[in-house]
Each structure stands twice: as structure tokens, then as C-alpha cells.
Amino acid sequence: MSAASHRAGVRKAQALQQQRLRLGDSVFRAIVAGSAAIVLLAFVATAFFLVRKSWPALSHYGVLSFVGSSRWTPSTAVATTAHPNPYGVLQFVYGTVLTSVIAMLLAVPVAVGLALYITDVAPPRLRKPLAYVVDLFAAVPSVVYGFWGIFALLPVLHPIADHLTSWLGGIPVVGKVFAGPFFGPSYFAAGIVLAIMVLPIVTAICREVFAVAPVAEKEAALALGATRWEMLRISVLKRSTAGIFGASLLGLGRAFGETIAVTMLIGNSVLAITTSIFGQGATMPSVIANEFTEATEPFHLQSLFVVGTLLLLITLVINVLGKLVVSRISETIA
Amino acid sequence: MILRKTLLAAGALVALLASASVGSARPTTAAASGAAAPVQCSTKLMTLRPHYPDPVKPLAGAASSLSGAGSTLAQPVINMWAKAYSSKGTNVAYQGIGSGGGVSQISAQTVDFGDSDVPMTDAQLAAAKGGPVLHIPLVLGAVAMAYNVKGIKSGLNFDGETIGKMFTGQITKWNDPAIKALNPKANLPDETIAVVHRSDGSGTTGVFTDYLTKTSPSWTSKLGTPGSQGTVVAWPTGIGAKGSDGVTGLIGQTEGSFGYVELQYALAGHLTYGNVKNKKGTFITPCPATSTAAAQKTSFPADMRASLTWKGAALAYPITATTFALVYQNQTDAGKAKAMVNFLTWALTTGQNFPATINYAPMGKILQQRALGQVNKIMLDGKPLVKIPISFEG
Numbered sequence: 001m002s003a004a005s006h007r008a009g010v011r012k013a014q015a016l017q018q019q020r021l022r023l024g025d026s027v028f029r030a031i032v033a034g035s036a037a038i039v040l041l042a043f044v045a046t047a048f049f050l051v052r053k054s055w056p057a058l059s060h061y062g063v064l065s066f067v068g069s070s071r072w073t074p075s076t077a078v079a080t081t082a083h084p085n086p087y088g089v090l091q092f093v094y095g096t097v098l099t100s101v102i103a104m105l106l107a108v109p110v111a112v113g114l115a116l117y118i119t120d121v122a123p124p125r126l127r128k129p130l131a132y133v134v135d136l137f138a139a140v141p142s143v144v145y146g147f148w149g150i151f152a153l154l155p156v157l158h159p160i161a162d163h164l165t166s167w168l169g170g171i172p173v174v175g176k177v178f179a180g181p182f183f184g185p186s187y188f189a190a191g192i193v194l195a196i197m198v199l200p201i202v203t204a205i206c207r208e209v210f211a212v213a214p215v216a217e218k219e220a221a222l223a224l225g226a227t228r229w230e231m232l233r234i235s236v237l238k239r240s241t242a243g244i245f246g247a248s249l250l251g252l253g254r255a256f257g258e259t260i261a262v263t264m265l266i267g268n269s270v271l272a273i274t275t276s277i278f279g280q281g282a283t284m285p286s287v288i289a290n291e292f293t294e295a296t297e298p299f300h301l302q303s304l305f306v307v308g309t310l311l312l313l314i315t316l317v318i319n320v321l322g323k324l325v326v327s328r329i330s331e332t333i334a
Numbered sequence: 335m336i337l338r339k340t341l342l343a344a345g346a347l348v349a350l351l352a353s354a355s356v357g358s359a360r361p362t363t364a365a366a367s368g369a370a371a372p373v374q375c376s377t378k379l380m381t382l383r384p385h386y387p388d389p390v391k392p393l394a395g396a397a398s399s400l401s402g403a404g405s406t407l408a409q410p411v412i413n414m415w416a417k418a419y420s421s422k423g424t425n426v427a428y429q430g431i432g433s434g435g436g437v438s439q440i441s442a443q444t445v446d447f448g449d450s451d452v453p454m455t456d457a458q459l460a461a462a463k464g465g466p467v468l469h470i471p472l473v474l475g476a477v478a479m480a481y482n483v484k485g486i487k488s489g490l491n492f493d494g495e496t497i498g499k500m501f502t503g504q505i506t507k508w509n510d511p512a513i514k515a516l517n518p519k520a521n522l523p524d525e526t527i528a529v530v531h532r533s534d535g536s537g538t539t540g541v542f543t544d545y546l547t548k549t550s551p552s553w554t555s556k557l558g559t560p561g562s563q564g565t566v567v568a569w570p571t572g573i574g575a576k577g578s579d580g581v582t583g584l585i586g587q588t589e590g591s592f593g594y595v596e597l598q599y600a601l602a603g604h605l606t607y608g609n610v611k612n613k614k615g616t617f618i619t620p621c622p623a624t625s626t627a628a629a630q631k632t633s634f635p636a637d638m639r640a641s642l643t644w645k646g647a648a649l650a651y652p653i654t655a656t657t658f659a660l661v662y663q664n665q666t667d668a669g670k671a672k673a674m675v676n677f678l679t680w681a682l683t684t685g686q687n688f689p690a691t692i693n694y695a696p697m698g699k700i701l702q703q704r705a706l707g708q709v710n711k712i713m714l715d716g717k718p719l720v721k722i723p724i725s726f727e728g
Contacts, residue, residue, distance in 0.1 A: 073568035121665045154587055183528040184588050185573050268533030268574025280573050290576055294434030294535020294565055296458075 033284050050309040061085040063146060066306055068148035070094070072270040072287065079298035087303035089310060091273045095187065095281035096311075099262060100255035102191025102277065108248050112237075115197075115206035120218075120232060131207065149193045153264075154184040161188065161278055163331030166189035181277040185267035188277045192205050198251035205326060209243030210236050242325055249322030256315045259285035284311040363691060374649055375621035382622050382690040386702055388683040390722050392676040396424055403429040403608030404436020404449030405537045406578055408657035411473050411694050412449065415677075415685050429472040433537030434565050440660045444669055446513070448660035451537025452544075452565060453639035458535045464662040469638040470678060470708040473686075474695035476597040477542050478651040480585050480605040483508055484523050489619070490714045491516040493611035494549020494644075494652070500577065500592055501529055501546065503571035508590065516611075530584050530593030533574030535565040541655040542594045543567050545643040549652070594653070597621070598693045606662035612652040613644055620651050625695035626656035634704055656697075664713050671714045677707050679722065705718055 058066075060081050069088025077086045118131050161182035168178040182188075217235040226234060267280025269288060276283055282290075284307050295301040402412065402601050409430035416426035431439070434448035440448030441462045453469055454462075479492055497511050499505040500688045505512055509522040532539045540563070541633060546553040547563040556570055575584040578595055582603035585591045597620045609617035618624050628650035634640045642654040665671035682705050686696040697705065703724045710722055 073561070075564050075567050076558070150583055150587060181526045181528075183526075183573055183590070185584065185719050186574070186580075263533070263576055264580065268576070269569070269572070271568060271570070282574075289572070290533045291535060291566070296438070296535070297566065303623050 018303075032118070035152065039324065047312060050312060052304055054302055054305035054309050057087065057299045057306050059089065060299055061303075066303070066310075067093070068170055070273045072282075074291070074295070074297040074300045074303075077297045077299055086304070087299065089284070089303075089307055091270065092282055092284045092287055092307060093310070093314075094273050095266065096256055096283040096314075098187050098277070098281070099191045099194055099254050099266065099283060103194035103198055103255045104248055104252055106192065106195035107202055107251060108244070110195075111202035111247070111251075112244055114203050115210055115325075116232060116236070119207055119210040120236065121228070128197075131204075134200050134203050136200075137196065142197070142260045143257060145193050145197055146261035148190060149261060149265045150184075153192065154189060157189055157192070158184070161186075165278065168181075173239055174177050176275045177277055182278040182279055183280075185265050186278045186279060187274075190262045190266040190283075193265055194255045194258055194298075197258060197261065198255050201254055202247045202251040205247035206240075206244060209240045209247065209326070213239060235318030242328070245289055246322050246328075249318055251326060253319040253322060256318065257285060257311065259289050263288050263289050284308075284314075301327060348360075354711050361481035370635055374624050375619050382626065382696055383687040383697050384699070384702070385698075386683040386686050388680065389489055390679060390720055392422070392680075393672040393719060396567055396587050396671060396673035396676050397667070398423060398444040398519065398566060398673075399425045400447065400670065400673050401427050402436075402447045402449060402525055402659075403431050403445045404441045404660070405433045405657050406430040407433075407450050407472060407475055407536075407538050407541075408449055410692055411689050412600055414688050415681050416691065418685075418688065419677060419680060422676070424677060426677060432565075433534045433540065435651045436660060440464075440662070443662075446674060449657055450496060450660060451655050451657045452540035454660065455652060456556045462662075465665070466663040468661045468663050468708050470659040470661060470682075471656045471701055471705045472656055472659050472681060473689045473695060474622075474625040474642065475655045475657065476622075476625045476651050476693075476695070477538055477545075477655055478592050478607040478620045479592070479610060479653075480600045480601040480603075480606075480607040481592045482585050482587075482589055482606065483525065484521060484589060486522070486606065487642045488606040488608070490506075490520060490608040491611065491617045492608050494546060495552060497610075498546050498550025498553030500527055501531070501569070501572065502552055503529075513719050525590040528588050528591040529569075529572030530588065531569050531572050531574055531658055532577070532581060536578075536579065537565060537657070538594065538596055538655070539567065541641070541643060542653060544641050544651045548644045550557055580686060594656070610652050612650050613616060613646050614648050614650075616648065618649065618651045620653070622690040624649055624651035624665055625654045626698050627651070629656065629698050632701070634701070638704065638708060653697075661712060663711055664716070665719075666715075668714055671712065671719060673681075675709060675712055675719045678712075679720070680707070682709065 032166070062085070065083070065085035066087060066089050067086055068090070071088045072091065073086045073233065114134065118127050118134075121128060163178065164178050165180035169175045169180060182198040213236040218231055221231040221235045262283050263286040266282060266286055267283050268286060269280035270282045270287060288304050288307055290302050292301065295304055372635060395652045409428065412426070412428045416428055419426055427450075433452055436448035437454055440443045441458065449472070450532055454467060459467055462607055479497065483492065490513075493516060496505065496516060499512065506527055508525045514522060519701050521545070543563045557567060561568060573584060573588070575581045578599045581593050581595045582599045582605065585593050586603050595605070607620065609619050612618050627647045628642050628645045630650070631647045632640065632642060632645055638658070642656050644652050645654070657692055660673060661678070665674065682702055684703060687695050694701075706722045706724050710720060710724070712719055
């Protein structure tokens with residue numbers, strides 16, 4: 001065998017191997033790209049499905065008549081007349097936003113404090129277990145929070161709400177927000193349980209945001225004689241405001257979609273917007289959970305799909321905003 | 335640790351609720367206030383076991399499983415039947431998804447039988463995929479008016495118009511003159527009424543609003559026609575809770591609350607509940623005996639689609655519900671058809687001894703015979719499967 005033919009043989013073998021490698025590569029590539037495509041496809045299909053299912057109601061009543069009314073009365077729906085639209089959804093948007101805002105007002109300060117404690121203040125031995133415990137809160141099933149809310153939280157809230165009503169109920173504008181009577185299930189109760197439920201996600205993201213604050217700056221602040229609080233304020237909190245905002249938005253997205261715990265605690269009044277946080281209301285997810293099994297009136301089920309589509313749209317916007325803000329922060333810091 | 339405790343507490347709760355739902359009959363507290371209520375629910379009557387004869391042998395070749403779905407009101411009884419009946423070789427799997435769900439599932443032919451507390455409408459019957467649907471009454475129940483008022487025991491008296499005004503928000507305090515007039519001896523507090531209703535569509539709501547529509551002008555004028563009656567109504571006031579369990583829990587938790595729930599749920603949840611004035615003007619305590627009384631003098635149409643509220647018998651509880659099995663008249667699967675006939679026949683005879691032990695009522699003789707007559711109508715390939723001898727044709 002000549003040396004030349006030997007070299008040719010080696011080249012051939014190498015080419016074959018390379019081809020095989022390329023083949024393996026492309027198969028792998030196809031598989032992972034396929035996984036990504038499935039996720040995208042599933043999302044698009046879900047959106048398409050929701051719109052298609054809600055289309056009969058949307059075209060029958062007109063898109064605007066849904067968001068133009070805050071009265072949901074399926075029992076008065078008549079198949080033949082389009083107006084007035086008995087399926088007003090404004091009160092659900094209001095209920096969803098109000099409970100979520102209450103939740104964020106309560107959860108964000110606690111989450112920021114908790115995240116600061118875990119990343120910068122707590123003894124190093126405690127940090128990991130503490131973070132783990134906070135994450136565990138996210139693992140508690142929603143229905144358990146609902147149960148806990150009804151049987152443990154409501155009795156505790158009663159005197160608090162009664163006091164708030166008697167202190168603030170007389171003030172002109174604020175009074176309307178805190179008007180009694182407080183029966184238990186209310187925007188307020190639902191908001192508090194939501195606060196506990198969004199705490200883990202907001203804390204986790206805040207922790208990540210705080211963790212990327214440059215060590216050099218922290219040390220510089222300490223070297224300049226800053227106390228620990230001043231150091232945290234100057235070199236961590238100040239540059240994290242946008243990150244905290246992003247974390248809150250992601251928490252908000254979670255709160256918007258929460259269903260069972262809220263359904264158990266909000267009082268499920270679908271007729272109008274109630275100004276008092278101690279009043280009863282409904283959210284977009286809660287009305288779907290309550291009514292879809294028995295949606296027997298004309299356009300009832302289709303109108304629930306309208307609510308579902310709206311919910312998807314709003315949570316999508318909130319989540320995308322949140323992700324954008326958070327990713328922008330990570331980039332500028334790193 | 336915190337998490338563990340939460341989970342443990344929740345687990346204990348679930349166990350508690352589960353055990354409560356199989357609670358045994360207990361005598362209702364005597365009228366605590368107001369006009370004297372006659373003896374209607376003696377302990378002897380409460381253990382009503384009619385011992386109806388089972389005249390035909392089970393058909394051979396029955397399928398080993400049957401699926402059903404629908405009313406949550408009837409769920410405790412059907413579950414009890416299913417448990418006892420499994421020894422006969424057929425497992426009955428029943429899902430309590432609500433009466434409306436039962437109707438839509440049988441219409442779509444996804445279950446072997448449906449169950450609803452309100453009869454199907456003509457439009458629903460026309461839309462059923464598998465042809466004519468038979469309504470077979472299974473058991474009776476009472477919708478109790480439960481409340482949680484400080485210092486007040488079971489036995490407050492109510493009438494339709496008062497209940498209607500409470501549910502429209504026209505009566506807002508427990509010491510309202512209208513309630514006082516019905517309960518002159520009760521020490522009613524100056525407490526705001528927290529009305530509790532179902533937030534999901536429900537057969538119990540259907541029965542309750544059917545009663546209100548017949549008895550309360552305030553209710554009908556506020557809700558209009560036909561909006562005043564149905565499994566879903568536009569509640570003008572109050573707190574909505576999901577499911578019978580949800581309503582029971584909320585009434586137990588909320589001071590000043592007032593709501594409607596099937597009697598068994600009220601008893602299992604240790605709620606206090608009232609007497610309701612019937613057509614004869616008597617205040618009636620809900621219990622198996624007074625529910626059975628409601629069905630006693632009722633004439634049913636040939637297709638059995640009728641309501642049992644506001645009936646004229648002296649001891650009839652006015653908010654009595656009956657639950658209907660919904661079965662296609664023309665069956666196509668021989669095994670399933672035979673299993674269905676066997677199970678229904680058993681439930682309507684031997685099975686009628688069970689309901690009173692969990693505070694539901696067995697059907698009176700006439701209604702039971704009429705129900706068996708419906709079973710006789712079930713056909714396989716155009717031929718009837720059984721001919722149960724019955725004494726009251728309908």
C-alpha cells in the first residue's frame with residue numbers, strides 16, 4: 001500500500017466522520033428547535049383557539065359592548081337580541097386589577113426587605129435555607145391558600161377591617177374605599193392571600209437583581225465609611241429600582257391569573273363595580289372558574305371565552321413588560 | 335416548618351369535611367323561637383326505610399361499569415348507592431359537576447346517565463344527541479335556609495316574601511320588623527344580614543329560585559321574568575360561594591349570614607337553620623319526613639318533568655327538591671343498557687332505604703311507582719328490557 005493511498009484513506013475516513021458529526025449536529029439541532037417550535041405553536045394555538053371560541057359572542061354583541069359594561073347577567077341573555085349586551089366584563093378587569101394592586105402594595109416591600117436580608121444581611125449559614133423556605137411558599141397549592149384564607153385569615157381580618165372602617169369610613173373620598181360592612185370574602189381578603197402567593201416570585205427575582213450589584217462598589221461604599229444600610233441604599237437599592245419594578249410586574253402577572261384561592265375569597269359578585277375594598281367582586285379567572293361548567297345561556301360560554309382572551313392579552317402584556325425591564329437591568333449591570 | 339403546619343392544617347380540614355359529609359342523622363333542634371312548629375321530624379320518622387319490594391331479577395349480561403355525572407345535591411346519595419351496589423358486579427362512577435353539567439354531558443353522550451335537580455327544558459331535550467331522554471326521579475331532598483346569628487338556634491321562622499326581600503337587599507338587618515313578626519319570641523340582634531348564594535350554576539339554586547318565584551312578589555319584580563328562576567340568576571346582593579361546600583363553609587364562618595343549602599350539607603357543617611311556611615300556612619322544619627310529604631299529593635305529568643316546591647300537603651316542606659336521572663330511552667349498548675336498568679331498579683327499591691340515613695328522603699309510594707314506570711320505558715334496539723309490575727301507571 002502506497003503512502004499516497006493511505007493518506008487518501010485517512011482523509012476519506014475523516015470526511016466520513018465529519019459528515020457523521022454534521023448529521024448528528026443537525027439532528028440535535030432539529031430536535032431542540034422542534035421543542036422550541038412546539039412551545040411557540042402551543043401558545044399561538046391557544047390564542048387562536050380562545051379567539052375562535054369567543055368569536056360568535058364578539059361578532060354578535062360587538063367587541064366594545066363587552067368592555068363598555070360592568071354588568072354580567074347571563075340569565076337575561078336572549079339569543080336573538082344583541083343589545084344591551086348582558087355580558088359586561090369591566091367589573092372583572094377592575095376586580096383583577098384591584099386585588100392584584102392590593103397584593104403588590106403588601107408584597108413588594110416585604111419581598112424587597114426579604115431579598116436584601118437574604119443576599120446581604122443574613123448570616124451566610126442562614127441564606128440558603130431561608131431562600132429555600134421562601135421558594136417553598138410557591139409550592140403550596142393554590143386551593144390550600146384558599147382554605148387557609150377562609151378558615152384562618154378571615155376571622156383575623158374581621159376586627160382589622162372593622163377598625164379601618166370606623167377610622168377611615170368618615171373621610172370623604174378615602175371613606176368610600178374603606179366603607180363597611182365587612183363580611184369576610186372581599187377584594188381585601190383576596191388581595192392579602194394573593195400577596196402571600198406572589199411573595200416567592202418577587203423575592204426570587206429581587207434576590208437575583210441584588211446579587212448582580214458589583215461587589216467593588218459595595219466595598220468602596222463601606223471603605224468610605226458608609227454604614228451597612230447606607231451601603232445597601234447607595235450601591236444596591238439605588239441601581240435596582242428598575243429591577244424591583246420588573247419583579248413586581250412579573251408578580252403582577254402571577255396575581256392576575258390566580259384563580260382558585262381568589263374565587264374562594266372574593267365573594268363572587270358579578271353585577272357591578274364595588275368601590276369599597278371590603279365589598280365583594282369577581283376577577284376574570286374567578287368568573288370563568290365559577291360558570292364554565294354550567295354555561296347554558298345563549299352566548300354564555302362564548303362570552304366566558306371573551307373573558308379568557310382578555311385575560312390572556314392583559315397577562316401577556318404585563319409579563320412581556322416585566323421580562324423586558326428585568327433583562328434590560330441585567331444587561332446594564334453586567 | 336410553617337409550610338408543613340399549613341399543609342397539615344389543610345389536610346386535617348379536608349379530612350374533617352370528608353368525615354362530616356358522611357355524618358349520620360341527628361334530630362333537628364326544636365323550634366327555638368316564634369310560632370310553635372308542630373312535631374314534624376320525630377326521630378322515628380327520620381330513619382324512614384320504606385322497604386319497597388324488588389319484584390324483578392337483575393338482567394344477565396350487564397356491563398361492569400356505568401358512568402354518571404351531574405347534580406351535587408344528589409351526590410351524597412348516589413355515592414352511597416354506588417358503594418353498596420358495587421358488590422352486585424357493576425361499578426357506578428358518578429361525578430358531581432352540577433346539574434347543568436349533567437344535562438350537557440348526557441346531551442353530548444359522554445356519560446351513561448346524567449342527573450339534574452331541574453328538569454331539562456324543551457330546547458335542551460331537542461338538542462340531545464341520542465334522541466328522547468327519560469326523567470327518572472331518584473330521591474328527594476330539602477333545601478334548608480341556614481343562618482349564623484349570634485345567640486339564635488335552629489328554628490327561626492321564614493316565609494317566601496321575607497326570604498325574597500332578604501335576597502333582594504330590601505331587608506338588611508336581622509331585627510327587621512318583618513322577621514320579628516314571624517319570630518315574636520326570638521331575641522334578634524341588630525346585625526347586618528350577609529346573604530350567601532351559589533356563585534356557580536346549580537340545581538339547588540334552580541329549586542330555591544323556583545320557590546322564591548312562586549312565593550315572593552318582591553323577588554320576581556326585582557329579577558323579572560324569566561330571570562327570577564334558574565340555575566344561574568343575577569343576584570342583586572350577597573356573597574357568592576362556589577359549590578354546596580363553599581356555601582356551607584361561608585355561612586359557618588360569617589356572622590349574620592343567611593343562605594340556602596341542601597339539608598345534609600347544613601347538618602354536616604353544623605349550621606343552624608330555620609322553618610319555612612308552606613302553602614297551608616304551617617312553618618315546616620326540613621327533614622326527610624316533610625320532604626316525602628311534599629311528594630305525596632303531587633300529580634306528575636307523563637314525562638315526570640315537574641317541581642316539588644310549594645306543594646299543598648299539610649306537612650310538606652315548601653323548598654323540596656327532587657333529582658332526576660337523565661337516561662336515553664333508546665339504548666344501543668346491550669351491556670350498558672342492562673346495567674342501567676338493574677342499577678336504577680335497585681336504587682328505586684332497595685336503594686330507597688338509604689337516603690334517610692343521610693337526611694335525604696325516600697320517595698313516597700306513588701312517586702316510586704311512577705319512577706319504576708319510567709325504567710320500563712328504557713329500550714334496547716327498539717324493545718323494552720324489563721316489565722316491572724307497577725300499581726300506578728303514568
